[in-house]
Amino acid sequence: MKDIAHLFSPSATLAVLGGGICGLTAAVEAAECGISTHLIEISPQLGGRVRSLASYFPKLCPPSCGLELLTARLRRQSRLTLHLATRLVGYAHAEGRHTLTLQACDPADAAVSSALSTLRCDAVIIATGWRPFPLAALAERGAVHPLCLSNMQLEHLLSPDGPSGGIPVRPDTGTPPRRMAFIQCAGSRDVNHMSHCSAVCCSATLKHCRLLLERLPDLHIDVYYMDLRTPGRLFALREALSGYEQAGRLRFLPARPFRAVPDGRGMRLPAENTQTGEHLAHAYDLVVWATGMRPSLSPHDMPPAAAARPNLPEGWQGPLLPQAESLPLPLLLDRQGFVMEREESGLFAAGCAVRPMNVADSVRSGAAAVTRALGYLHQRMDAASRAGASETERTAREGRDHA
């Protein structure tokens, strides 16, 4: 580490936006490379969405282990400054340096105004992550119903510290479900909602199936899919489920139910099995909508202008950014709200802010962003030292001329 650390002047500063697993990785890696790093997180806790997961796939280990390792590395770093419960309200760019205006926020009451502080840095890593696609947006497909839940809600129910001890129950009867359905691509790959594939929902569903079938011996599950997309080695997850498939407890149905219809005591899912051309209308105790990832910077999630307006002090002369942006940075977003990185700007993007990805890929993406940021800082330092050298040369020449 020392070999790299001497390359940077102590003033080289990096800011990381977002304290999820990706931002945390990026901040720790950057600090270990000798850069003084500031980690800015809007919530009062680190860990982001990963904290709310029941387990990682494919190993099904608890999510705390990865976070604990990172926290241990974080503790050893004196160059890393944490800004928890802090949000970015302003941004300015001058002479290659970024000036971030930060404001401590009260998560309970966003309207409480507090003091502003400024942070000057040389590069910024954006690791703002994602938000779950809201079930309310699928109301016309019948997803707003007590017997319908999203995969993130199920994740919460499955975690050991969930409300029912890791076993989901029907909210009306309080009994464990006997028949459950998963509807894949709920909101994803749909031009009416998000046209991108969220990349993790299929694997997550396979993981959920395994956890549920292990814990509930009477449960039967149907998975309605367009096509199962399990990138990398994750398809092994499905192979691990083949025993349940042979036992008839798990079925994969190539169908897309357009609506969940309340029927008697359950939910019925009218659909066409596209392999057989047969019309299906099975009934279920619980229907899980495998909702996808919407980038946090998505234009759909822009808060109303009034709520986003920071409480600036009277007579504020500093930069005031367009409040329509959910993050006041000069970023290029694609139509879905994913960041299109421009390295020359010194703003680097990582994790689910770039594209939907699973936890392992997010960690790698965070580290990769640090590598790009290091290269950028190094080039700038080279250029600055060359400019400094020529300046000294010129003054020396002028001095000679004078003499």
Place this chain on the structure above:
Amino acid sequence: MPVAAEAPSPDHCSSDAARLLQDAGDKALACLQCGMCGVVCPHAASVSPWPRKEMLWLAWGEQDRLHRDPDIWLCRDCGHCSQLCPRGADPAAVMAALRAAACRRLSGGLPSAGRPAWLEAWGLPLLGLAGWVLIWLIRFLQTGTWFPVVRTTPDASGILFAALYPVGLIDAVFLLTALGVLLILGRGAYRQRQAYAPAGKLLRLGPRTSALSDLWAVLRDGLSGQDFARCRLAEVVPETIPAEEKTTDDALRTPPDADHHQRRGHILLTASLLVLAAVSGYVAVGHWAGLLGWSWAFATPLPQLNPIKLVANLAAFTLLLGLWHLWRRRHAEQRHRRLLPQGRRMLLLFFGITLSGLAAQWLRLAGMPAAYAVYTLHLALVWALFAGLPWSPLAHLVYRTFALFHVRRYGRCRPHTFSASSDAKDA
């Protein structure tokens, strides 16, 4: 699968396929085969529903299967599938393009490749107009006057269309055209029959119904608008979005009365056209009976207060009302799906026919010679409607009826149900 006896020339084939894709829209190939469209469709059968398989066949270029598919005619073009398609692949436009292609194929005619678009759109009305102007010129040479004003009519107005175009001439032109159209449509229906016939011998179980009762049931459902009764999006997708959370997007995506306009417009149009056809038949019979010297015969023009005349005028206004409904429906649907230009042209043609007919009548009553010119335009447009019928959306009169009749004969007419009380099997 029967092998085509003679392979079509590659050029013709590719131009057909290209035209089909162009009509269906560039998004048609974005289909992911999720199968949502067939479930949304209120008419789709419970076994191998449409339009998913048609989307697949289109993408694969399975022309032969598409030719043998009666299901394209079972779609009533309500557009629910296009509204809810996750890929924006617009299955309703694909079905409409397939129907237009089927009309071209079943009715035959010149290949459309290389023809300018305006010629295809307005060629027939222009041809009709040219024909009637030619007849006008011939009559001018015969009578020696542009506007043969006749003073001796019982109608004091002094304008008599029969003096310019004798009834016999009109009947000859239109009856010959109608005969040709009937032959072409008959050949098309025969081709449909050949294409749809199942291979081998079919064993029918259960009670037999007579072909006549099946045909009657098809016509009854079609003419009464019963078919469209199921095409209500509100019944497929209930209002579950609270009003305050509704965005403008949602409001745009569910045009409130497109289905209502379609049903109402179709019923009004059909009823008024039937009435007008009956009136025309009655007038023709009266004319020819008069020539044969039968005492009860009558001559045109009928007095304005004659019940037949009153009914005919009423039908003209009903026609306008129906056209207005269909026009409104087109505008509501256009917001979220592609519509073929043929439909708009057909509506414009109908508007032109109705308005020119009414205007000719009013000008005649006012005694203005301009009535002859407007009447000529009216005749030209009516002729264009008749002559172009086998290739226009109106050909569905025969082709959809035949397809519905066919599936009724072969027992493929029972759609699945959405309702909570459905007796669909529960595994």
